[in-house]
Amino acid sequence: MVTHYSFSAGPFPRGFHLITQQVLDAVERWPEQGMLQVFIRHTSAGICINENADADVRHDFQLYFDRLAPENIPGLRHVIEGPDDMPAHIKSVLSGTTVSIPIINGKPALGIWQGIFLCEFRTKATRRDFIISIIE
Amino acid sequence: MVTHYSFSAGPFPRGFHLITQQVLDAVERWPEQGMLQVFIRHTSAGICINENADADVRHDFQLYFDRLAPENIPGLRHVIEGPDDMPAHIKSVLSGTTVSIPIINGKPALGIWQGIFLCEFRTKATRRDFIISIIE
Amino acid sequence: MVTHYSFSAGPFPRGFHLITQQVLDAVERWPEQGMLQVFIRHTSAGICINENADADVRHDFQLYFDRLAPENIPGLRHVIEGPDDMPAHIKSVLSGTTVSIPIINGKPALGIWQGIFLCEFRTKATRRDFIISIIE
Numbered sequence: 232m233v234t235h236y237s238f239s240a241g242p243f244p245r246g247f248h249l250i251t252q253q254v255l256d257a258v259e260r261w262p263e264q265g266m267l268q269v270f271i272r273h274t275s276a277g278i279c280i281n282e283n284a285d286a287d288v289r290h291d292f293q294l295y296f297d298r299l300a301p302e303n304i305p306g307l308r309h310v311i312e313g314p315d316d317m318p319a320h321i322k323s324v325l326s327g328t329t330v331s332i333p334i335i336n337g338k339p340a341l342g343i344w345q346g347i348f349l350c351e352f353r354t355k356a357t358r359r360d361f362i363i364s365i366i367e
Numbered sequence: 368m369v370t371h372y373s374f375s376a377g378p379f380p381r382g383f384h385l386i387t388q389q390v391l392d393a394v395e396r397w398p399e400q401g402m403l404q405v406f407i408r409h410t411s412a413g414i415c416i417n418e419n420a421d422a423d424v425r426h427d428f429q430l431y432f433d434r435l436a437p438e439n440i441p442g443l444r445h446v447i448e449g450p451d452d453m454p455a456h457i458k459s460v461l462s463g464t465t466v467s468i469p470i471i472n473g474k475p476a477l478g479i480w481q482g483i484f485l486c487e488f489r490t491k492a493t494r495r496d497f498i499i500s501i502i503e
Numbered sequence: 504m505v506t507h508y509s510f511s512a513g514p515f516p517r518g519f520h521l522i523t524q525q526v527l528d529a530v531e532r533w534p535e536q537g538m539l540q541v542f543i544r545h546t547s548a549g550i551c552i553n554e555n556a557d558a559d560v561r562h563d564f565q566l567y568f569d570r571l572a573p574e575n576i577p578g579l580r581h582v583i584e585g586p587d588d589m590p591a592h593i594k595s596v597l598s599g600t601t602v603s604i605p606i607i608n609g610k611p612a613l614g615i616w617q618g619i620f621l622c623e624f625r626t627k628a629t630r631r632d633f634i635i636s637i638i639e
Contacts, residue, residue: 232400232503233398233400233401233402233469233470233502233503234400235400235469235471235476262505264504264505264506264507265505266505266540266636266638268402268467268469270467270468270469270476271478272476272477272478272481273478273480273481274416274417274418274478274480274481275418279596279600280546280596280600281546281592281595281596282546282547282581282592285581287580287581288581288589288592290580290581291578291579291580291581291589291592291593292592292593292596294576294578294579295572295576295579295593298576299435299571300431304430304431304434306427306430307427307430307431308423308426308427309418309421309423309424309426309427317424317427320417320418320424320427320428321427321428321431323417324415324416324417324428324461324462325461325596325597326596327463327599328415328416328466328481329466329467330600330601331467331540331542331601331603332542333505333507333540333542333634333636334505335507335634340507340542340544340634341544342543342544342545342546342632344545344546345544345545345546345600360478362469362471362476364402364469366402366502366505366638367504367505368536368639369534369536369537369538369605369606369638369639370536371536371605371607371612404538404603404605406603406604406605406612407614408612408613408614408617409614409616409617410552410553410554410614410616410617411554435571436567440566440567440570442563442566443563443566443567444559444562444563445554445557445559445560445562445563453560453563456553456554456560456563456564457563457564457567459553460551460552460553460564460597460598461597463599464551464552464602464617465602465603467603496614498605498607498612500538500605502538502638
């Protein structure tokens, strides 16, 4: 059986943002054993799992991703929505659109340091829509 | 319950190609609520979700990925299958081998701009095999 | 129905390591049709699927990832756990924390060249914990 919950967050400034608690709060019923999946319905933002404790990690991710896919790469054609748009699409593919986490004994079995990040890659973003799916 | 469908596409030229419609057409029965997963059974091609409207986006992805993992990186050892082979393996890991999409009210809940890309990273590729899985 | 199995591996040296057989051995019962998912509970290691035959491929992956996210990137703040730590977090996001594979006729439907890699990104790592989930 699969149960879905819609969920929105933001708008957030460009950067990496912890949304673990908002995701957990959106689930109304947890099965004893199952899978939690979070899907982002956008192409210029991403979702991933990483270190949840030190805000410097989020800073460093933003710094790194901005260097990995900088604005104004020579040869890019998709530029009508601004210089941050095509790099945002690229970063979205590199970070991914889904995270999937086992549910054990009624709660998500994240490692102790793992949190769920919304990766906002647009400079001026709107709210972002997610679908949370519980497989049991 | 999980139902699988085999699916092949291509051969495609090196680049990013929209396969959303082919994936949808390969599914014979959609549950009301569930998950759609597409798995690519290859190590030199990938699959991802991104912007489905502007062909320039696909052009730019290819341009970017070819710069991110260019041919003839000094030190590479796995070169017997040609200079595009090891970069193709690398790009496959960066783009991923699976996409997973919620099914809501009998259809995949992709965002309005989201499409499914086959990422062909070999210069001369053969057909690519996928498995589509429906979880309900 | 979802069934989980805990699984640990390593400690491994920094690099890419095939763990396909260990994963398969940890599953006690295979359904005829289903999904196999492997989740790594860490933020400085990753998991991915790629070419399983040539050890040179694993060498080249390590070489490439170490250049893609080198130590001592100017501007990084999260450096108290050593110069390999923040690059390890970055590589973990790029490689991913989950692999998901269809189960067909009682076995995982990996392509002929596909294997499961543990991507160890720390120089001195401890054992790594995984959760294997079978969806049927």
